[in-house]
Amino acid sequence: MKKFYTFILLFAMHLTFGQTNQKQYDYFVQFNGNQLSKKVNIADILNHPLISKYKDGPSNLDLAQYASLFQTDQKSTIHGNFTDSIPYYQVTIPIKNKEAVKQFFIHQHTDSVGPPIIQDFGKYVVYTKKDQKISFAWNDNYLVIVEFTKKYVSDRYKWDTTAVDSVSVDEPYEEIAVGSVESNDKKVTESDDAEEEDEEEYTGTSNADYEKAKADFDYLQAEQQHLFIKSLFENGFIAPNSDKINAAADISSWLNYSSAMSTLNSSYGALSQLSSYNKFLPMQNNFGKLVKGINLDFYFDNDNARIEEVVEYSQPMASIVEKMTNRKINKNIFNYFPDEKPLGYMSYHLNSKAVIENFPSLTAELFQSPKLLKEDITLVTDLISTIIDEEATATLFDGDLSMFFYNMKEAEVTTKSYGYDENYEETVTEQKIKKSIPLFSVVFTSTHPTFGDKLIQLGVRKKLLVQKGDYYQIAGTEEYGTLFIKKDKDVVVVANTLDYFNTGKGSFAKEAKNALKKNYISGKLNLAGLANVYNSTGETRKTQLNKIKRITQQFNDITIESPKKLIDNKLVFGFKLNAAKSDKNIILQTLDLAEELSK
Numbered sequence: 001m002k003k004f005y006t007f008i009l010l011f012a013m014h015l016t017f018g019q020t021n022q023k024q025y026d027y028f029v030q031f032n033g034n035q036l037s038k039k040v041n042i043a044d045i046l047n048h049p050l051i052s053k054y055k056d057g058p059s060n061l062d063l064a065q066y067a068s069l070f071q072t073d074q075k076s077t078i079h080g081n082f083t084d085s086i087p088y089y090q091v092t093i094p095i096k097n098k099e100a101v102k103q104f105f106i107h108q109h110t111d112s113v114g115p116p117i118i119q120d121f122g123k124y125v126v127y128t129k130k131d132q133k134i135s136f137a138w139n140d141n142y143l144v145i146v147e148f149t150k151k152y153v154s155d156r157y158k159w160d161t162t163a164v165d166s167v168s169v170d171e172p173y174e175e176i177a178v179g180s181v182e183s184n185d186k187k188v189t190e191s192d193d194a195e196e197e198d199e200e201e202y203t204g205t206s207n208a209d210y211e212k213a214k215a216d217f218d219y220l221q222a223e224q225q226h227l228f229i230k231s232l233f234e235n236g237f238i239a240p241n242s243d244k245i246n247a248a249a250d251i252s253s254w255l256n257y258s259s260a261m262s263t264l265n266s267s268y269g270a271l272s273q274l275s276s277y278n279k280f281l282p283m284q285n286n287f288g289k290l291v292k293g294i295n296l297d298f299y300f301d302n303d304n305a306r307i308e309e310v311v312e313y314s315q316p317m318a319s320i321v322e323k324m325t326n327r328k329i330n331k332n333i334f335n336y337f338p339d340e341k342p343l344g345y346m347s348y349h350l351n352s353k354a355v356i357e358n359f360p361s362l363t364a365e366l367f368q369s370p371k372l373l374k375e376d377i378t379l380v381t382d383l384i385s386t387i388i389d390e391e392a393t394a395t396l397f398d399g400d401l402s403m404f405f406y407n408m409k410e411a412e413v414t415t416k417s418y419g420y421d422e423n424y425e426e427t428v429t430e431q432k433i434k435k436s437i438p439l440f441s442v443v444f445t446s447t448h449p450t451f452g453d454k455l456i457q458l459g460v461r462k463k464l465l466v467q468k469g470d471y472y473q474i475a476g477t478e479e480y481g482t483l484f485i486k487k488d489k490d491v492v493v494v495a496n497t498l499d500y501f502n503t504g505k506g507s508f509a510k511e512a513k514n515a516l517k518k519n520y521i522s523g524k525l526n527l528a529g530l531a532n533v534y535n536s537t538g539e540t541r542k543t544q545l546n547k548i549k550r551i552t553q554q555f556n557d558i559t560i561e562s563p564k565k566l567i568d569n570k571l572v573f574g575f576k577l578n579a580a581k582s583d584k585n586i587i588l589q590t591l592d593l594a595e596e597l598s599k
Contacts, residue, residue, distance in 0.1 A: 026259040028242040029078040029251070033071070036250040039300060040585035042072035048588065050595040069104060070095055070143075077240050082149070083259045086224060091145035092240055098125070098140045105136065124233035126226075133222070137229045142237055148225045152217040154210055249297035249308075257291040290317040292569075303582040305590075309573040318569035323354040325520040325564045325571070330445040332490045333400045334513060337443075339506030343530050344405040346523035346560075347516060353394035395448040398490075406439040406500050408533045413437065414478045436537040437481040441495030452487055459485075471498075521562040521573070528552040547597055554593045556580050 033042065045051070046067045070076075071094035080089035095101055102118065105127045109116035119126045127136040134147045244254035295310035313321055327349045417429045446452050456472060459465035465472040471486035471493075481496040493501075515522040531552040535545055555577055562573045579586050 024244075024256070025079045025240075025242060025254075026081045026083055026256045027079060027254065028240075028245060029253040030242070030245045031076040031251050032247060032249060033073050033075055035248065036300065037073035039250070039302070040587055043067045045587060045591070048591045048595075050591045050598070065104075068096070069100055075239070079240055079242070080149075081259070086148060086228075087150050088146065088148045088225075088228070090240070093143045093145075094141060094239075095138060095143050098138060101125075101138050101143055102127075121230075121233075124229070124237075126229060133225070135225055135229060137233065139233055139237055142239065144229070144232060144237075146225060146229055148221050148228070150221060152214045154213065244293065244295065246295060246297045246310075250300050251298040253296045255294045255296075257293050258289065290314055300585060300587050302585055303579050305577045305579075305586045307575045309575075311571045311573075313566070313569050313571070315569060318566050318571075320354070320358045321571055322564075322566045323358070324351050325562075325566075327351040327399050327520060327564075329516055330398060330400050330447070330490055332488075333402060333443055333445050334509045335488070336441070336491055336493050336501050337402065337506070337509040337512055338404060338406065338500040339508060341508045341511075341524075341526065342404045342406050342500070343533060344523075344525040345403065345512075347402040347512060347521070349401070349516060349520050350399040352397055352399040355399075356394050396446055396451055398445045398447055400443075400445040402443045404441050404443075404500070406441075406497065408436050408537050409439050409481065409497075410434055410436050410537070411481050413481065435479075437496070439481070439497040439499075441493055441497070441500070443491060443493050445490045446492055447490050452492060456485065456487060515561065518563055518565075519561045520564045521560065523560045525558045527555055527557055550593065550596060552580075554580055554589060 036042070074094040076091075076093045078089065078091050081087055102125060105118065106116055109129070117128050117130065124137050124139045128134075134145060137144045137146065242254060246252040290313060292312040292314060294312070295308075297308045297310065299306040299308075329349050411434070412432055413435050415431050415433055417431065419427050419429070421427050456465060459472065460467060464475055465485065466475060467473075468484070470488075471484045474483040474485060477483040477496075483494065483496050486493040486495075512522065531545075531548045534548060557578050559576045559578065560574065562571065577586070579589055581589065
């Protein structure tokens with residue numbers, strides 16, 4: 001019987017994996033050693049003192065030995081599928097010497113019971129560790145690590161969900177009156193017998209049947225894995241590749257968003273059978289129709305480390321996103337940008353009108369499901385369109401939002417503590433304490449002609465706001481340094497300081513304007529300035545201050561930005577850590593810093 005299984009599997013694997021290297025995967029990660037090795041010597045990383053210290057430690061981790069096995073200046077990949085009938089992952093690493101890899105595994109096996117299971121098939125060699133499903137296979141050029149990840153699922157505890165599915169959400173459950181329960185012994189005995197029968201049906205197969213079925217499943221999966229490895233090597237191994245990968249990045253990764261959503265649905269499937277809300281679950285699948293995939297690319301240079309997240313949309317969704325991100329900024333907001341660079345800021349500009357205009361159609365797309373009637377979708381979208389006056393609602397918050405962190409200030413604030421007296425009556429105790437508070441402001445635009453003013457007047461009438469000249473103090477916020485609101489035509493400011501505003505003519509405002517001409521998101525955090533502020537508060541311990549100071553000597557700031565325009569339906573979000581020095585690659589700089597901080 002096992003020979004018959006093997007024949008069937010061999011035929012199936014030929015059809016399934018015959019074109020392995022040409023197919024698209026659910027995920028793909030590529031370490032571009034050929035690119036990274038131009039920037040830094042990989043051996044310097046593996047031999048760094050911070051790495052070497054773990055060689056003789058409890059972990060016995062000697063990463064330097066891998067440099068003698070692998071071609072670190074070539075591409076290595078991790079890829080796989082989690083939505084196919086045979087989910088798996090595969091790691092592919094170029095090697096220097098076939099025999100050296102074999103000796104490495106023999107050495108690694110010395111602590112195991114029994115001799116190593118190493119099979120030489122001529123064109124390739126396979127090492128499988130006892131009681132583990134992972135296989136290591138290699139030829140003269142590549143080491144491949146493979147594991148089939150499908151788990152055995154038994155129906156021994158399978159619920160009968162037909163009764164659950166047959167009950168409509170709108171149908172009330174039949175209630176049983178207390179008086180209708182008969183208490184005679186015969187009825188009770190019949191009830192107990194029925195419960196025992198139900199328990200037998202629930203338990204299902206015996207332990208012996210379960211163990212046999214699982215063993216058969218494991219055997220078949222092991223055979224599939226063996227045949228898969230054979231299909232990789234028997235006609236000459238071809239390294240996996242993907243056109244989704246960015247070869248210019250040092251590390252590039254790709255995730256098929258639709259596949260990820262399908263996997264989430266599958267994981268939720270068993271639970272959804274017991275819930276009426278599974279009718280809305282296809283919304284996750286529909287997200288997969290809007291988003292094709294996500295790239296995450298890493299770059300390591302001498303003066304910075306950069307991460308770029310690239311979201312690829314379908315054509316209809318890309319058109320909507322570009323309308324949302326392409327906003328002409330209300331220039332009045334720059335009147336409340338600080339003159340000098342703040343310690344940290346984030347400026348975000350989105351076209352609110354475009355969001356509202358496209359919301360109904362986007363909602364309909366997300367909630368498409370055979371379990372939702374077309375009339376239901378139409379009703380929801382019509383209701384949203386009716387309630388939302390696009391022109392008026394879009395002016396409540398136009399889409400300009402900027403947040404600033406200026407400094408830390410020691411202030412006397414009033415705190416309240418609550419308790420109970422001997423009569424169990426609640427008591428409130430006020431206490432004035434000195435506390436370091438952050439000085440900040442939040443600025444946004446609202447061009448609605450009346451709403452903002454009416455809202456402020458309502459706050460005054462309800463004694464939530466107290467007018468102080470041209471601004472309004474927010475009552476009860478003394479603990480945060482006294483918050484206030486100021487409305488100047490189209491601009492609304494919420495802050496706890498008046499010291500940093502100007503008329504938009506400062507150097508920082510000009511710099512921000514230039515950055516926001518091409519980006520709908522722009523932000524920066526000044527690490528050195530932040531360290532100085534914490535140093536002056538007196539609330540940070542000396543050891544913490546020394547570490548913060550050392551970090552700021554190594555790294556200047558963190559910046560983020562995201563361009564308005566999409567290229568090839570792709571939206572980019574960038575994160576960059578800028579180094580203070582450029583004498584060596586930032587990876588080595590980071591290892592140097594980590595070593596110092598660990599002392």
